[in-house]
Amino acid sequence: MxxxxxxxxxxxxxxxxxxxxxxxxxxxxxxxxxxxxxxxxxxxxxxxxxxxxxxxxxxxxxxxxxxxxxxxxxxxxxxxxxxxxxxxxxxxxxxxxxxxxxxxxxxxxxxxxxxxxxxxxxxxxxxxxxxxxxxxxAPRFSWRGAHLDVARNFLPKREVLRMIDLMALHKLNRLHLHLADDQGWRVESRAFPLLHEVGSHRPQTITSHKGEAPAFDGVPHGGHYTLSDLAEIAACARAREVMVVPEIDVPGHASAVLAAYPALASRPQERYEVLDRWGISPAILSPLPATVDFLTTVFAEITDALGDVPYFHIGGDECVLDDWAASAEISAYQASLGLETTGDLHAWFLRRLADALAERGSRAVVWDEAFVSGRLRPDTVVMPWRGEHVARRAAAAGHDVVATPVFPMYFDYAEAASPEEPAGLGDAITVADVVAFAPAPSEWPEEERARVIGAQFQLWSERIPDGRTLDYRAWPRGCAAAEVAWTGGPAAPEDFFPRLEAHLARLDAFGVEYRPLSGPRPWQRGGTGWRRHRPGAVDVQDVMRHLHELSLSADSTRPSL
The missing domain is CATH 3.30.379.10 (Chitobiase/beta-hexosaminidase domain 2-like)
Incomplete structure (x- = not known):
């Protein structure tokens, strides 16, 4: 026992x-x-x-x-x-x-x-x-999640099904599937087929790191799931007590959508392409009624394929609103709604989508930038990635909160500041960091702690090109996240790590290529090419200080790291 x-x-x-x-x-x-x-x-x-x-x-x-x-x-x-x-x-x-x-x-x-x-x-x-x-x-939290970004780097259906199996082993029960971003649209649309015919692939992918001259691999990349694939994924997940939470991130992160349907852009005369590099794009969907109708139709296709969809994530993050402000048509529409700023229009747009989802029985979920306006539907779930301060503000405002902070729940960060690691966004988020996490801090008032419905780790895939890397990034940090989400966390290291050591033998038997606690195996190292980690390129403490400043100032733009 x-x-x-x-x-x-x-x-x-x-x-x-x-x-x-x-x-x-x-x-x-x-x-x-x-x-x-x-x-x-x-x-x-x-x-x-x-x-x-x-x-x-x-x-x-x-x-x-x-x-x-x-x-x-x-x-x-x-x-x-x-x-x-x-x-x-x-x-x-x-x-x-x-x-x-x-x-x-x-x-x-x-x-x-x-x-x-x-x-x-x-x-x-x-x-x-x-x-x-x-x-x-019995679990402490009802939401025990794993976020899987299949938009930046596509993962075949078999990898999603395997991730569901691994989540089930750890009593994780929410698969947040990030299906659309600037670098790719990943689901079939029968109503708007150019979404998957055009938006699902790019001619190449950037391989250089921040601060270096751009370099690309010259290899086409792409893929998407059919609606039948989504139905299969959802059925397999339900059988294993995992709920699929789809995400179509809007109105920003829209390059792939606009490559297929440029008429939905704030500047429809421009030519858009599926991005072949990372970072924040200024490409943004127009907030006009035609866009709302378009998205409502696509959301309906996805929910019909998945079946019962209690939660639907609509993003709302990293939106550059300059094109809205520069458009006479959008400014006039904003005025007709009685809204003073483009920030208010951004909030109205997300509220309209949340209302449409509610009509279909789904609660909207958003990243925390969408919360700062204060105009969300009261039943909207907030994922505060910028840390405890913005999480507490959302909880105090009456929103249910799923704890998703960069530190320690972003598993695209390296596990050590070492060039032996495969390329990670920054240094370093360790298993010990994860297991020490308290999703609902004890010093919060009880009414705010009660608003925290769970925790979730994020697997952003800019540096997760395949299933083997996914294993390495997700486990055993995912084991620690499962512990925190089930028990309410944190756990004492002297108790947790002996249990984890025994658990790793189970992962070996299951065939998981996790990162050993002592460091990467020889074939898991980054080598000398683009997959090698650059220690110090992004320091997690510097990031957290910056995020804290953003959360206090209600700045709605995530830093480009």
Whole structure:
């Protein structure tokens, strides 16, 4: 019980052990037994309770449910995502508040097995013993997220599905999928097909670092998900108790959209291209009604494909509003709405989109720049990337908050200030930094702490060109983030790191190419080319000081790092 991660609320070990092996039997209500089987694929559990099972889903075999190795029951008293796991000599009993609770109980049971239980298959005749004991558990936060930027560097569907599997292992339950940015549009649109036909690819990608002469790889880059792909991703995620939160970042970050449909620009006479470099672009969508209609249609396509979409992220960050101010048509429209500034118009535009999403049953989510105007819908969720001060302001204003600060939750930063590291945005965000994070600081008033609904780590992909690099960036820092989001954090290092060491053997068995705690393996190093980290190019403490100044001044522009 001492090596569980994330740490459960209560765990105790008793005398004796229970035997469990592939092919063991499981009984209970269909949604719960289905969740247990999915969380323990290597066991290939046999379902016994014939009365309550969905014959279309489960492979049923006759047997005696009373003697099943794993017995599952629903207990509404436990609440959402909560569970009790009891292991005795006669088998395993799971009581769960809902399907999610059963799924997480099974993930805990998997961690009590040897690390071999995290492989895709085991040798015939394998049998394991599990120490007797009891776990009582429930998460502190309802939002335990991972952000995946597939716009800057596209990741094939297989990588997204694998990320969902890894999130499920760690009881993470929100996949924030960043689907559009200046460098690419990543989802099919049947209403506006040029979005994916034109906006999904670029001729090359910049390889130089800030301060160097621009250099490019000369290699075309692109890709997008079909709406059917999105439906598949969402279905796989739901089965693993992960909710997909799509993001279409507007009105800035719009180069890929405007390359396909320049008429939506504030300066439609200009020619736009999908960007082949990083940084903030002045390209911005017009706030006029035609743009709102366009986006409402695209949002509807995405939500229809994903199915149930409780949250939809609309960005709102890094907007250069100069083109709005310079447009006579937009200025006249602003005046007709009774708005004094382009900042007010920016807020109105996002509010209009949030209203359209609400009509379809989705709550809008925004980055914190969109909050500073104070004109958001009250139910809009704010992600304050600029740190604790702006997070507290959003919470005090009555908004639900998901803690997403650059430090320590931006995993595009290197884990050490060393040229051995692969290229990262800055120095350095370590596992120890992450596990020391408190998403809802104890010194805040209780009403503000109650507004923090969770935490999320960000994987911006300018320096994540492929799945192997994604593994390296995400884990084991993602393990620490899962600990903080589940328990409320922070954790004591002397308690956390021994558990993490044991957990890394599970990741080895699963096939995760994580960054070892001692530093990169020889083949994970940056080498001498563009993938090599430049220590000191961006210092995280300097960034945090600058972000603090921005949060205090309500400046709506993120620094170009």
């Amino acid at each position: 001492k090596h569980l991660l994330p740490l459960p609320r209560r765990a105790e070990t008793g005398p004796g052990s229970a035997e469990i092996a592939p092919g063991s039997s499981v009984s209970g209500p269909a949604p719960l037994t289905d969740a247990v089987r999915l969380a323990l694929p290597v066991l290939d559990l046999r379902v016994l309770d014939l009365r309550v099972l969905d014959l279309r889903v489960l492979d049923l075999r006759p047997g005696d449910a009373a003697t099943a190795a794993v017995r599952v029951e629903e207990d509404p008293r436990l609440g959402p995502e909560a569970y009790e796991l009891t292991i005795a000599g006669d088998g395993v009993r799971i009581a769960a508040g809902d399907r999610a609770g059963a799924f997480y109980a099974a993930q805990t049971l998997r961690q009590l097995l040897p690390a071999e239980a995290f492989r895709s298959a085991v040798a015939p005749g394998t049998s394991w013993t599990v120490p007797c004991g009891r776990v009582e558990d």
